[in-house]
Amino acid sequence: MAFIPRGKIAVAVVNAEGKGVFEEDRVAEVHDLPGNATLRRVFKVDQVPVPGIAYESSHAMDGIANKSGLEWVECEMPVGAKSPMHATPSIDFGTIITGEVTLILDSGEEKTLKAGDLYILKAAAHAWENRTSQPVRFTTVLAASRP
Numbered sequence: 001m002a003f004i005p006r007g008k009i010a011v012a013v014v015n016a017e018g019k020g021v022f023e024e025d026r027v028a029e030v031h032d033l034p035g036n037a038t039l040r041r042v043f044k045v046d047q048v049p050v051p052g053i054a055y056e057s058s059h060a061m062d063g064i065a066n067k068s069g070l071e072w073v074e075c076e077m078p079v080g081a082k083s084p085m086h087a088t089p090s091i092d093f094g095t096i097i098t099g100e101v102t103l104i105l106d107s108g109e110e111k112t113l114k115a116g117d118l119y120i121l122k123a124a125a126h127a128w129e130n131r132t133s134q135p136v137r138f139t140t141v142l143a144a145s146r147p
Contacts, residue, residue, distance in 0.1 A: 006030075007096070007117030009042060012105055012124035018056035020087075020105035020124030043093060043120055045143055050091050053145035059106060059125035061086035065142040074139045077101065077130040087125040090142040094119050099136030102129045113138075 009026035028040040049068055065071055065088035077083075077099075085106055100114045106125035113119060123145060130136050 006040070007114060009118045009120070010103065010111050010113060011120045011122070012103070012109075012126065013122045014054040014056055014124050015107070018054075018058075019107035020109070020121075020126055021107050022105065022109050022111055026120075042118055045091065049144040049146045051146055053089075053091060053123050053147065055089045055123040055145070055147060056087060056125060057089075059085050059087040061088060064088050065090035065092075066144060068144050070144070071142040072139070073142065074137065075128070076135060076137045077128060078135050079130055079133055082129040083127050085125055085127045087123060088142060089123055090145050091123070092119070092121040092140045092142050094121075094138055094140035097137045097139060099130070099134050100132050101136045101138065102131055103127075104129060 011023040011026055012020050013023060015021045028042045031039045033039055096113045096115050096117050098115050100112060103111050103113055104127045
């Protein structure tokens with residue numbers, strides 16, 4: 001049972017040419033829990049740093065992800081804001097809380113994410129842009145990774 005609509009799950013990875021590309025949107029199975037609640041297992045890692053994640057450092061941005069653990073951050077972007085293209089040696093798990101934002105990959109691919117959508121960035125170089133008339137807020141957990 002869904003109490004509010006569930007958003008898409010967008011996943012970006014680094015391809016063989018070192019560029020960020022989107023995989024097919026994921027669907028996570030919904031499990032009923034006691035007490036009339038539900039749970040979706042969106043993505044799982046068995047260790048941190050997460051091994052086997054390709055990373056192209058030409059867009060490296062220091063100071064966001066840590067080298068061996070987890071970091072949980074929240075970002076707010078006003079109307080018209082755009083981040084620089086950047087990459088971190090991490091898998092980033094996030095959700096759009098309010099508003100809408102365009103996720104831009106260094107390959108030129110783009111995907112618009114709205115409140116309730118989830119995203120997984122596997123060290124892919126990316127930028128965020130708020131092309132709407134409202135601010136956007138999203139939160140991300142960055143898990144350290146290595147090739």
